[in-house]
Amino acid sequence: MPELPEVETVRRGLAPAMEGARVEKLEQRRPDLRFPFPERFSARLEGRTIRSLRRRAKYLLFELDDDAVLIAHLGMSGSFQVETGNGADTPGDFHHARSTLASHDHVIFHVDGPMGRARIIYNDPRRFGFMLMTRRDELDDHPTLRGLGPEPTGNTLSAEVLAERFAAKSAPLKAALLDQRIIAGLGNIYVCEALWRAGLSPRRRAATLVTAGGRPLLRLEKLVQSIRGVIADAIDAGGSSLRDHRQTDGTLGYFQHRFDVYDREGDRCRREDCGGTIRRIVQSGRSTFFCPACQR
């Protein structure tokens, strides 16, 4: 489920094993994911130390000690698994270790770092994920990152910013919030959830939040709070699943989470005293779940 909270959960899971770790070997098991891997991919990583692991929107950024940066995106089905060493100096002897690699294990980072030797396995059945490399000083201008909107977790997102970005938008709120240039990191699930919390219809035109009567900034402020809340709660949930057990099989990035509206077609609305029924509609080719009774 790689929307922003899942990517952040993955980042937090990878950091202890990877930050400060040296890449001893990079195993690349096919020539491409969504795009071909970078030129001399393994050569550019092997021998390097990972200075820090950051996130921007749904992208993971591995900053290397030679100022190169690996940009990774999980697409729809990408996941990482960490196999940490058990202290013994036996190659291949790892906790949570798979006896053999699975068919969609495409990249394996063999690292030596704060947690000792570890294997970090990238698995991605659909291969919508990708890995790119750039230089640190070119990161902000990189085509994949340039033009991304503000992080919902930071302090750059505000009612004023949304007002400005929604003003000329004839698109429905659902599409506007999915647009990474307006806000970065939301995906299909959390847009549905945020709109439900805010009591706003996904079909409503974005600009009407700004132009309609009343107090536009008040409505937008409520939307901003809903977005922040949904994202924060999901990160907390991911964080707790990491703390608890990671996941029985060690896979990062997936955790059980019950949503208020997503995938609840036909259920009673969970809002107090609402009594509506959750509906599923299709907007720009993707499922939207919402309550027609309390989302206006």
Added chain:
DNA sequence: CCTTGAACCTGGGCGC
């Protein structure tokens, strides 16, 4: 510029 829809790819679930 803006908006929509198809494409990319595999696997799971459902109806027949």
Added chain:
DNA sequence: TGCGCCCAGGTTCAAG
């Protein structure tokens, strides 16, 4: 049991 269809967390490209 098997086949065909629909659906799935995202992004990008082409066409209107």
